[in-house]
Amino acid sequence: MGRGRRTPRQTDIARIAGVSQATVSVVLGGNRTGVRLSERTRLRVLEAAEQLGYVPDPVATRLASSRDNLIGVYRFAFPAEAYYPILAGVEAEAATLGKDLIMFTASSAERDHLGIRRTRLADCCLFLGHEAPAEPVRALAASGFPIVYIGHRPELGDVVPYVGGDYATASADVVTRLVRAGHRRIRYLSSGCADREQGVLAGAARHGLVVPTSDLASATLLTWAREGVTALIVTSALYPAVDRALRSAGLSVPADFSLAVLGTPHPEVSGFEEPRRALGQEAVRLLADLLDPAGEPGAPHRLLPCPPVPGKTIAEVREGHIHGL
Amino acid sequence: MGRGRRTPRQTDIARIAGVSQATVSVVLGGNRTGVRLSERTRLRVLEAAEQLGYVPDPVATRLASSRDNLIGVYRFAFPAEAYYPILAGVEAEAATLGKDLIMFTASSAERDHLGIRRTRLADCCLFLGHEAPAEPVRALAASGFPIVYIGHRPELGDVVPYVGGDYATASADVVTRLVRAGHRRIRYLSSGCADREQGVLAGAARHGLVVPTSDLASATLLTWAREGVTALIVTSALYPAVDRALRSAGLSVPADFSLAVLGTPHPEVSGFEEPRRALGQEAVRLLADLLDPAGEPGAPHRLLPCPPVPGKTIAEVREGHIHGL
DNA sequence: CTGAAAGCGCTTACAG
């Protein structure tokens, strides 16, 4: 065991090589300032470093240079499976840029949001998930530390750059798909996803056809069927409840109702996809742009298209009659 | 955007409060050295810190104090699902000790094992998975940096402390369970897991009954059945292949053969459990002990018991005849 | 061409 063996520093190398510590730093740093250096000195330093098994102290390096080529990723807990595609995207893009990743996880013991601050061990940081307390994140961003949120959190205001899916557009497109399929009487079951809701209402305004509601009792569904409603739009969160309500009303999809979901609860259900992997990649790119002084000013956000999922729950309606796909 | 706003440091607080930077440090550090401090000064400092939204720089803190209350967790890639229980154990125990976690991931761009070295941003580090290159890990441990490997990697020699399952004992117990169930002719299908193999052979030596082999052709299985072999022992890795071979030979478990697996491919299969969560917890405890100067010297390892999984694939044998459970 | 100095933002002995 090397318990007693002190880890070697640049001064140790300097002593052996017979040069100053600063020269050691220049040599080991690849001499990027283009200082003139005798080859002999260079080799002596390199040899001594090798001999001692020198490894730079990342903490000192970071303090002195204020860059460590590290991208932080902050999550409130170890990432759930749903985050994997995002993380894969992050990893791929980070590798492309030659950056390493470092993940921060708030422990349950976290009182004073120290975890969020600790984030500054890296050059910059990505934030994932909506559990992180908003205020410390906002403060961090306001202090000039480059961060990018993956997913939009309106509570953060516009000081925090983010990437997200363009759910508004995708939701409006869902309305359009239904209208194209011939639907005229459509109910939208709202559950408070601001951007999706805005999209649906925008689509609705364009076609004047969608009625928002929050009632999903089986009895209501039967009434709608009688009134000639042919399609339902629901959020992913509401999908299971609606599915149950339809079953208990004895109604089937898409025979009695066409069903469009603002998300992808299941590949057979018509809706749209969250571009998870692309979100991860784009987040890293945005972060890189923020680090670059020539990059975009302000707190930019980037919205990524959400590809439609055709699914099997939208039927064609012709002359008031529902036809199978 | 606070682009221009410099993040406040202790000197800024000192200027406002009219004290020295060192005093600020003492006040904010909770005055753990027990320096006498006038309450007035203390409040002035706290107020100025609050007003400026001061947040300590973790890098500087770590460099100056050489402790940052952070436990590193190193993995070669984002952890696969199988690691979740381990990570949950790590997280729980870290929270108990009031330590935060920081995860290091080697990017694909990793040439010179910088990722492993970067580990020193934390006070100490846990290593997970056998993909990490052995040499840099060994060097890190030899330099006196406290690390603990989760899982035993014999290539690392004995400089690296580790926690692992006691697979040797659990494997020997598997043999004993078969013997207790009346089995006398047992075949062990070896696949090169050193500790498990050693356990099986130790168990075998005790009972003089197990014949190791590496042949798992269907024909061989039929021959064994004819010879009166009543039980097979296989590793988890081999289980699918053996299962296929048995099927294609038209043999069924446990009617024709009892089957014991050195692991848990499926809860219905008799074998033993890897104590994943406990491994995570114990690893953190060992790390804490290593950090404590009064703790164990050398490179200790701790082996955790692997609880038996009863399963349904071991039948009783009485007077040479196989009976159902 | 090379070395000595200052500084990154903190903590921790040590003087007054």
Next chain:
DNA sequence: CTGAAAGCGCTTACAG
């Protein structure tokens, strides 16, 4: 009771 100094291990201007 409080402040000034030294130092953590590096990088990066700046003198010789």
